Amino acid sequence: MKSSAARLQLVETANCGPRRAVPLSAGALPAAMIARAPPAADRGLPGFAKRVMQNISSVLATVVPPLVVLAVLMIIWELACSGPKSGLPPPTKIWREAKDLILDPFFVNGPQDIGLGLRILTSLQRVAIGFGLSSVVGVLLGALVGQSVWAMRGLDPIFQVLRTVPPLAWLPISLAAFRDASPSAIFVIFITAIWPIIINTAVGIRNIPQDYRNVAEVLRLNPLEYFWRIMIPSAAPYIFTGLRIGIGLSWLAIIAAEMLTGGVGIGFFIWDAWNSSRLSDIVVALIYIGVVGFVLDRLVSWIGQLATRGTAAS
């Protein structure tokens, strides 16, 4: 009798165990996809139609407010910049002058006359190399600093000073060291993104519960097994916080670095457009940069959510 009562208890508590909340950003995507389903199937299925209607209204509720605000801002902008003495172009003028840039991101008219999408890709390639390097080195250094008291005492003061150096301050010295624009730009990305990755990883590793360390000790995990099986999964939420800050800083740094180093990146495009007074092109490029930065941030955040699904302490 007693044991069956206890088993019932177990089953009950098992069913009401904490469920992980579905992340908001992930929920919006399937909703949008369902809303675009062909309406032909609706007639025979009132339940399905109802669901489609609900999804459409929820999509509208998220999409309409920013569109309205955007429209209002555009009108204000148009009115403010329409005067003959205005220094900045209004939206209608931008549309007239930079239509090719907006409509076709991937045109190639010559070695220096290419679409903004292609320029963005060039910049992204540099970010990928620089940020990739800083992720690997940052996590390894962070693990070292988080794990060893002496490494922390030795390295932490140096990190704290170096991390305050602005990205562009590194550029002259890296140009001197690498004697080439492209590796210098990559180095600037690397050195900018690495500090938040190191610091967050170190904090994550310092916060590994003693219980997990004890488990590793009883099992006699070797350092490599400990790194992969305990350290990385346990510190993953912190590591991804660092990566997310790092990718944001990388994107900030590459635009600035490309303005100075030249080449075909989006940063140099803005600088070039300024020198030839193509203000409309600059505005379009700014919007591209903003959208790409947003997508990068969301991408790292999404990978982080995937990777740390089970890591939340229970």
Place this chain on the structure above:
Amino acid sequence: MIAPLDPKTHTAMIVRQPGRSFLKIDHVDKVFERGASRTEVLRDVNLTIEQGEFVTIIGHSGCGKSTLLNLIAGLTPVTRGAVLLEDREVNEPGPDRAVVFQNHSLLPWLTTHENVKLAVDKVFGRVKSREERREWTMRMLELVQMAHAGDKHPSEISGGMKQRVGIARALAMEPKVLLLDEPFGALDALTRAHLQDSVMQIHATLGNTVIMITHDVDEAVLLSDRIVMMTNGPSATIGEVLTVDLPRPRRRLEMVSDAAYIRCREAVMKFLYERHSYVEAAE
């Protein structure tokens, strides 16, 4: 170490070797030093445990029970004296002294099956094939009645179930000594009773040596062959050792009115609440 099974009764046959102690805690002192402050937690602890014995250590909080268990586990070094397992000194943690921790300490990013498998792979990675290791993991989960939840993550199961998986992980290492650090402390009374029954059953089946920390008198009397009672800290030591002479298997309901059970219970209560009552200021 799992003893061979008796073909008639299907309970463990324990072959005791006379004159040779299985686990010996020999004049052990433990002093924690932090900067200038020096705290003697344990002083002159002596205890010999036979193979297959179920021993509980009971005492008020702060008496160094957990410290003693950590010394046996090798997670904390002894200051003086020695812990000897089969005549070899314990000086580091290892799978021959598997620990079930108070708060289960399962790795939350692994499923329950993977948690047990991590231990199995580590301990038997060389001697067992992949298929054998998988089967062994399943057998251990079955032993604690958790085979149905192998693909669940620890956050999806109840506290009692987590503790079951923790026990499965420890047993999977085939430890010479199973160390339980207040394993049921955080559970409700019904779940705890159910787990106590499971532990008794496992002990009867495998015949392993178990050392368990508890602060629950009934739990101690019901499960143990001997109860080790600790005096209050600092400088705690073993005050008394009570042999629980009750036949096994023991049934919870029968025990309630059993004269020997009541006598044992009274002896432990008297030790804890008369002679060594808890003094807060002593900490």
